[in-house]
Amino acid sequence: MTGSGNLSIGDMVRTEEPAIFRNRKLLSTSRIVDEDRIVGREEQIQSYVTLLQSLKTGDTPPDILVYGPSGTGKSLITHRVASEFQTVLAESGKSLAVIELNCQWLNTNYQAAVELAESLPPEAGSITVQGKSTQKVLKEFFKRLEENFDASLVIVDEVDHLVNPVDNTDEPAYSSLLYQLSRAEDLTDIETLGVIAITNAPDFVEELDPRVDSSFNPRDIVFSDYDANQLRQILYRREDAFVEGVLSDDVIPYVAALAAQDHGDARKAVDLLRTAGALALDEDAEKVYKHHVDRAQEEVERDRLLEQANGYSSGKKLVLFATAAVHAWSSDPIDSVPNPVMQQVYSFMCDITEFSEKSQPTLSRYVDEFEQGGLIETSHASKGVSTGVYRQIKMARSSELLVETLSENDSSIHDLLDDRELISSVVDTKLNEFYN
Ligand SMILES: Nc1ncnc2c1ncn2[C@@H]1O[C@H](COP(=O)(O)OP(=O)(O)OP(=O)(O)O)[C@@H](O)[C@H]1O
Ligand SMILES: [Mg+2]
Incomplete structure (x- = not known):
């Protein structure tokens, strides 16, 4: 039997060159690397x-x-x-x-x-x-x-x-x-x-x-954080995980720079490089480019959010979802989400779903917890002397990504996507009422 053209299957197996990765295991962060790949320290x-x-x-x-x-x-x-x-x-x-x-x-x-x-x-x-x-x-x-x-x-x-x-x-x-x-x-x-x-x-x-x-x-x-320069060197020592020439020149410096912004974690840098390579491989690209790194970064971020969200109860996820939705779905871009608006939108979401509404102190506790988890940052603000102070919530992660991740993760929350237009109009109304 012959494979493609006149080549036998054996020849096809023999002549096919590995694409992108030559030794992907070098980029597995659970493996111990040899001494010649250790940099610094x-x-x-x-x-x-x-x-x-x-x-x-x-x-x-x-x-x-x-x-x-x-x-x-x-x-x-x-x-x-x-x-x-x-x-x-x-x-x-x-x-x-x-x-x-x-x-x-x-x-x-x-x-x-x-x-x-x-x-x-x-x-x-x-x-x-x-x-x-x-x-x-x-x-x-x-x-x-x-x-x-x-x-x-x-x-x-x-x-x-x-x-x-x-x-x-x-x-x-x-x-x-x-x-x-x-x-x-x-x-x-x-x-x-x-x-x-x-x-x-x-x-x-x-x-x-x-x-x-x-x-x-x-x-x-x-042990302190690595800087971008050290991360670059760590990654260059593992360049041979890739087929020669498939990494475009700016990829390693770019991965190192991103990982350095993110606490200088070598595990993340190596993960990011591997994921970028895997994406390039998936789409049959000839080389790994910077845009693969951007997508890898999104994927890594998504995984991390997912892992964190998985640890939350359904009720808690809805509160986080409501917060992210106010930010992501308001017609005019907003800098931060006023806590009272989030609560009203949350309450509306409970009305149109099977979720039972949590009390205010419980909501506050959840918000504290999200802040500790690094998902949001809160501060106190005031609209004027007479109205008193309120808590405002800044998103530390992309609100779009949160909306997407939480809805993928929970079917009751996913159903809310069908009501997106309705919820958006509630968000706009409540924001309007709040600020005027
Ligand atoms: N100096 C280095 N040279 C080469 N690779 C490194 C270096 N430091 C870390 N790495 C790589 O980064 C990854 C994480 O390193 P390691 O597991 O030692 O981190 P850690 O400090 O123990 O982190 P954690 O606190 O999360 O356990 C490993 O894949 C390791 O190979
Ligand atoms: Mg460790």
Whole structure:
């Protein structure tokens, strides 16, 4: 059988060139990249190397607390440094166990202890956790480490997620876990145990329980935002994810500039570049252009909004939808949405749907929550001395995108799109009444 023209299928398979991507995995942010693709962070790496030196001599290194915003290389650099120590120790015949615990999906101390037990390297055997208390599991965990390795390093990533209180106390799980890890040498026979805690929660350091403070006395390593220049370099080191020549010259600088505006998050930069490439591939474009990046940015933004909106109840979504609709659907563009107008439009939306109307205090609470989530910004304004103050809402995200995302996300809200004209006229009327 032949394929197209005179070529056999085998020849077609053989001669077809990959389009756009040569190695897309290089742009997967969940993968650990090789050292030659890591840019910068010399200072943090140096701090690590200095602080962890004693692992080489069998002494206990100081506890380390790593903090900084999302996507600034905390997990990546920590992993890299730890595996280098492993290699270097092995060169002199010593074994280092590196246990990486990610707390993102964990709540309690017990879950963390079980996860630690399950992360033991295979040569240390497995621990039966059934029916054992947190303490017992941890004790067994330390024992296995001591018996099987010359030194151990426990990395507790995203430690701030462990917030559930321990038993009948108000002590959060992370506090108890760090306490137990940092005191392991006093409580058990383990001799060399390094502890690294990683967080991106800005207040975490201040909130550490005083009891932990007294035993978990960490040295800090701070990771700060990347600037556009650093992000550019990070992206250029992964250019070979693409077929040679398909990235137009302005794409990487543009992605870096956008990501730098958005907190200097390398994860976002890499995601954006990958998404732009995927869009170009989808539309059979020959090259990746700036406009693909713009569309990728919209897509990334949409995903992020969707994820956030998914966390809200239907009732809450409607309030956010009403706010966005006032902004997006008013005939004359408005700078901000007066809260009283949003409430009236919301109330109208409840009338024409099955939604039950929430009370004013509840609405205020929702608005606070949207503000905390970075979706809106509020301030107080006044129309004159006699009318008193009101709250006005500025959209921190595109109101059109919010309207679209929320309606895609919820079928009852989606039905409101059919009444768009009617709602628009209510918006205009209420805005008019309010300002005149
Ligand atoms: N210095 C760097 N060089 C190359 N790639 C980097 C660098 N820093 C971060 N990255 C890339 O950015 C992504 C995010 O990095 P990482 O997971 O280390 O962030 P993080 O600081 O742990 O963020 P979070 O607080 O959200 O967990 C990864 O894909 C990583 O490869
Ligand atoms: Mg991380």
